[in-house]
Every structure is written in C-alpha cells, then in structure tokens.
Amino acid sequence: MTRLVKKLIWQQAAPAPFESGWSVFAKLILLNQMKPYQLIGLLKLPEAKVTNKLRFRCSDWIDLEQFAAMISINPNRLRVCFFDQLQIHIDESYSQLKGDGIKICPECLAKGYHCLFFELSFIDTCPWHHVALEQACADCLRAIYSKGLQFNPGQNHLNQNNRDDSSEEHGKWKSICNHLVFEVDIVRQLNQMSQEQELEISHKCRLLYGWIKTAQTRLDLTEKLFCYTQIEANKFEKLFNAAEQIAGQCPWPINKKRTSVKWITYNNHQHELQSGNNSKDSTISLDDVYGSIRRHIFNRYVRHHRVCHHSIMNLKRDESLSLDTEKVCGVALAYCVWRLKIENFINIEALKYDLGTKQELVANDFYHPKIDMTIEMQANLIYMQFFYFWELIDQNIGKNSMVINSSGLPFLISNMCATYWKELWSGIFPHPETLANSAFMHCVQIYKRSKSLTNDRITRNWAYGYHTDLMSNKPGIMFKLTKFQSTPGQHSIIYINL
Secondary structure, X not given: OOOOOOXXXXXXXXXXXXXXXXXXXXXXXXXXXXXXXXXXXXHEOOOXXXXXXXXXXXXXXXXXXXXXXXXXXXXXXXXXXXXXXXXXXXXXXXXXXXOOOEOOOHHHHHOOOOEHHHHOOOOOEOOOOOOEOOOOEHHHHHHHHHHOOEEEOOOOOOOOOOOOOXXXXXXXXXXOOOOOEEEOOOOOOOOOOOHHHHHHHHHHHHHHXXXXXXXXXXXXXXXXXXXXXXXXXXXXXXXXXXXXXXXXXXXXXXXXXXXXXXXXXXXXXXXXXXXXHOOOOOOOXXXXXXXXXXXXXXXXXXXXXXXXXXXXXXXXXXXXXXXXXXXXXXXXHHHHHHHHHHHOOOOHXXXXXXXXXXXXXXXXXXXXXXXXXXXXXXXXXXXXXXXXXXXXHHOXXXXXXXXXXXXXXXXXXXXXXXXXXXXXXXXXXXXXXXXXXXXXXXXXXXXXXXXXXXXXXXOOOOOOOOOHXXXXXXXXXXXXXXXXXXXXXXXXXXXXXX
C-alpha cells in the first residue's frame, strides 16, 4: 500500500551545498507559516523522544527519507546539512550560559546561505567573502530552536478603510535580532547562489571536511575542538594548534594566533596490562618521581638562568612581595612558583631551610571514571603544571603588575587543556622551546643596573613575618611584582591564582 506523504512548501534550488540545518529549518518555518514544534511533529521518527525543541545540528531524531520526500529532493542533499551524517559528533546543549548561538556572515545570509561549518568553534572567518563572522547570536538560535519567527504587520495590514482586505502587504517575519528578515509580499529565491558560487562552496567545504577527518585520527587530542560550538579561549588555542600539527594548516582562513604545543598521552588500558605483568608492586613513590621531574626541568630550562634563579632563592619574605616586574626572570620565577605550589609553601625561604616538618605534595584534583590516578598519571600532571605556570608568568612579566597567589588547594585540572577519548587521556601544554626563546629575549632586555630585584619605591606593607604557619598549606601571596607606569592612572594588577 502506497504511503501518503505530507508535502511542505519548498524550492528545488535549496538547500545549497553544506547549508546548515538551522538555515534549512528557518526557511521551512517561514514558507509554511509554522512554529518549531509543528515542524518537529512532521519530521521526527516514531521512536524519537517527544520534545518542542527543534534540534538542528544533528539528524538522529529525523526520518530523513520522509523529510526528503516532503520537500521533493534527494536525501543526500539533506545529509550534508547535519553533523552526525558527516561523523562529526557535536554537542547539542544549545545553552546560552555557554555562549551558544549562531555565527553568521552577513554577505552569505543576504544570499540565503548559512554554512554548516560556521557552527564549529574555531571557524571565525567566511572563506568566500573573507569577512569576520558576527559574534554568536542567541536570538538567532532561539528563533529556530524554540520560539519561532515573529510577524510584524505593515501599515497596510488590515487597513481600516478596507476591512475586507486581510492582505499582509509590507508585513515581515523576522527574528528579534533582525538577522532573519523576510518580507511576506515578496517571493524570494531560497538559494540566490550562482552555479559557480555553489561549486566554490562545495570545493572549500570538502577541503575543510578532509582536514577535519585527518585531525580526527587523534580524537584523544581533537575531539573537544569539533564537539563544542564554544570553547574557553585559553584552551581553544592549544586544541586548534594541536589539530594543525596533526593535519597541517587549516584550509580555511582562521584569525587565531598560531603557537607550538606539545602533548602527553596516557593509555589507562596499557597501564593496566603492564601492571598485571609485574609480579611485584612498584616501590617508586610520588616524592621520588617529583624529584626526578624537578631535576630534569632545572637542568633543561632553568640552569641557563641559574644566576636569576639564585637571586630569587635569596629573597627575604618582604622582598618577594616588593619585586620590580621589569627586573625578574620569568622562567626562574615560574620554577620557584611551581616548586612552592607542588611542595605546599608560600614563602620562598621555605625551599632553602629545614622547617622541621616535611610538607605533603599537593595532589591534583583529577578524576575520570575510566582513568586511574596512578603515579605515572600524577607525574604527567605535575610536569605539565610547570609549563602552564611558565606561560601565565611569561604573558605578563615585564608588562603588568602581578600578584601570584596560592589557594592552598590542588591546582585544578580544568585550568589545563586535557582531553579524553575512551581510555586515553591527553594533556596539551605550551611548547617548552617557544617559552625558552621568549625567556631568553626577556632576560637580554632586563634592566640590570641595579643588583636588587626590588625597587625602593614599592611599598612593603604587605610583607609577612617568618612564622612557620605562613609557610604551610594556608592560602597566601607567593610573590608580588609591580610595574611602574608613566601615567599612574593607567596602573592595573594581574592576579594569578594557583
């Protein structure tokens, strides 16, 4: 028996190649005068969960064959409108709290086009018009996801001189933000792209898709980059640069800083196999491993700055709170801060003198149901912390006043760029050689007329005494560095809370 299929108003020229599901649904809602929940009722699979939210990034709830029949096009044209059909598993939270929204190119939108790949977090420039995408718009998202378009009647709508005339002349359907505006008395083409423009769109989208698939060969490193529409800026750069090191330069223009990164990968399954083959329990402690890491970091990165390191190690408590940011070596300071944090002190003198009690190393707050917190895993996190501290200090040393605080709590793993895939954990951190080059340039430029790292103009009223309680695991200030501005009113302080 032939199955009856409901038809939706549509134009055969649409959708264009790799047009987003958001754009397709916006046109359907407009042409068929529907609300999002009504469109859901027509498209959803019988077993799909009942909802009034129109999910437009993935198609796992849609009967694509029936959908294609409703608008009389080939189903393959619809498949490239959704991420899951391209094997890109993207988060579908649609959360305003996470800054979720729709990024648009005004010139593309004027021709009735919005590209599926504009949804990805790292895409910030239109590859065809070479203009920056507008900031993610939450109103555009809500208009299709839940609220629908609003009708604004024109002056001639239900004209009082002719009450029988119910035309919608000069009326508009639009979103609150006015990005989506459709005049109802003008029948426009849903796809205003020429054939040449469509070919260019298809070519560049396929290049980007190929790059994504290559980067996905290391999902333990890049899964977050392609999963979320919004990522924290400090993590985004590391994820994107890791993807470029795996797959080569992104074929689309990206207005982001390129920096080198490194990563550590930990295989929990492999560790369990190795542990099972060992007949005797390992006697290596975290203290032993930390000592080895500390010696390695000192010999590899700090030894070249040992004069600077000795200067910091010889500071008294009040001097460590009275430093001149233009006279302090970044790598030497980072090494001391890292040691203080791991060894659970706030006073630099505690690293030189025996206080009578040995502090317990501060463990990381790491937890993942599929990853065990082993000595090896803990060592990876401790090693990575040094380079994150170094990067934070390097970004501000000599440029800004800084207050470096210790919270007295474990350093949050969320502050570092860590990714998970099945039983693999990967940590991405700044490339040491890049930081070492920057540290060398800074040391060359340090003003060394004065032998002291402090400045007499710095007020020392924040200085602490030498009581051992202030050297323990209580919160407190490790270092305070001041930058003298030519204009006092422009003075600002960067707080680094560890």
